[in-house]
Amino acid sequence: MANLSLKGVNKIYPNGFQAVKEVNLEIEDKEFMVFVGPSGCGKTTTLRMIAGLEEATSGQIHIGDRMVNDVSPKDRNIAMVFQNYALYPHMSVYDNMAFGLKLSKTPKAEIEERIQRAAKVLDITTLLDRKPKQLSGGQRQRVALGRAIVRKPQVFLMDEPLSNLDAKLRVQMRTELIKLHNDLETTFIYVTHDQTEAMTMGTRICVINNGEIQQVAEPRTIYKYPINVFVAGFIGAPQMNFFNGKIKETADVIIEGVTMPINTELVERVKKDNRYNQDIIVGIRPEDIYLSKDDQGLEVTVAVTELLGSDLNIYFKVGDKQYVMKTDSSITPEFGQKIKVKFDPQKVHLFDVENEKSLYYDDEETINVAVEA
């Protein structure tokens, strides 16, 4: 049980590729921190540096109050669950779990006790004598978790542990991992490229792109107030819509010739920055677009509809660009039908055209709105 901090960590590979750029991050004790980002963004590299499997080119990594840059993985008091489980194929489930404990010369009775307890928690008691190849994917996943649990590490590292499971099992394991985190009261660091996993599991999310941290915040904050266009587009499915707009002198925005009001926080910011008559990127989540009840609003052409049971995704076109909105499934517009839509002014996001930063944040990247818990 420990907090963890990364200070100015860089990773440059011998071929000159910089995988991780100046990462500064504080992870609190008992936190469930999720690293999320597209493939190749450096999230796994960061995790591997924390594990000690990769060396940081520069910067400091602290676990607890100890700097661990030069400490080998076995002395960092961490456990890691790998994407492909990395179970030892020649050892039984029991021996897989006992391996680390045997190496640390834990007394036999204690090994037995810890394994039995972990096996009970993970419901794999009946599998202890089997070899990994006799197990299903979900069972292997549990064994990999078990191997990590029995060592009672200070920090759990997980590298896309659910990505090899089928969809149903993945959802099930997700809740079990959350439960496990609550039971163990240990720091978890979890790497995934799946924004749903990040949103559902993390106490905080760290969004990474191109080796740089984009935003670190609670899932709710990330979703409601993404700091830039990348985060806004990456978190949330279907993804946020972006329109090219312009700010009017009345502090409204014009999109495709239609005037849309914005909320007071953004009006204040526009005033402060004197952004009148400037181009702006307008972001709006699918669920914050609704059908206009009067004759006003943006006229769009329905392209595709997607029925998800209670919800309906309507993909529509403005010009040749496609956008999406989410409504309840009581209506069914037809292909090619022209409809009028409006945006919820409270939920509108504005991003600077140049640096793609959200106007909800000031230059020091502190948020300007009160975030409700």
Place this chain on the structure above:
Amino acid sequence: MKKETKDKVVFAAFLAPALFAFVMVVIIPFFMGLYYSMTDWTAVVGRQVNWVGLRNYQNMFNNVAFQYSFFRTFLFSFLSVISINLIALMFAFLVTREIRLRNLYRAGFFIPNLIGGLVLGYIWQFIFKEVVPAIGGRLGISLIENLLLLSDPNLTMFGLVMAFTWQYAGYIMMIYVAALLNVPQELLEASEIDGANFWQKFRNITVPMIAQAFTITSFLTLVNSFKQYDIIVALTAGGPTAIFRGQVVDSTELLAVHIYNVAFKYNRMAEGQARAIVFFLMLSVVSIGQVYFNKKKEIEM
């Protein structure tokens, strides 16, 4: 024609050439050899070939030179298998690390295998007879200067093992390299996080994971050590002599050389043939036993 019969004809057509060749050069000579081993055949034209039953086999087991050769062959094979595999595994570890010039090393270690045994034997003869004493002289170490590796019956065996290892370790290394590259990196990383140091990783993960390679390499080294001929002929020609059970024997006349000498040098073809049959049976038992034993240790992923 029915499809089934047609298939059979096609299979037979493809099989026939290989089967014909195999029967002609392996099966028939084997049984002819078996027959000749029970005669007094000498390959001299016009001489009557007489059936002698198991007499050649009896002679063989009573022959001191054969007994000696038999044990020396086991000793040589034992030493070679250990030496070649140890060194090959070390080389393989070296050239699979992230080191500079590793491809050069890989090629360098392999090249001796491309040199023929005879040439290689003469090269090593030169090294043992000239180079080693010269180096010893330069260094002023009389032990090395007077080290006559090829004239001491007890040391010659090590000279042979050295030369054979030099020739064969590179080839075996390649098999280990392939096996080592196939060990999933994740397993080694997982064990590292589990707290394993280099030796623990090697013993608990690497060795079991490359068990399949051990089956192949021990088979190859074992069989090739037993059959060793050309390096011995070039390096020692069987010598130097030693005394075994009160008789003069050649200390490095291993079985292959021994059989050749009996058959062609002393022109006792039938006796040589009998020894070759025993050699074949022994080698089959040893190598099949070895493969069976090692196969059990292999892991299914």
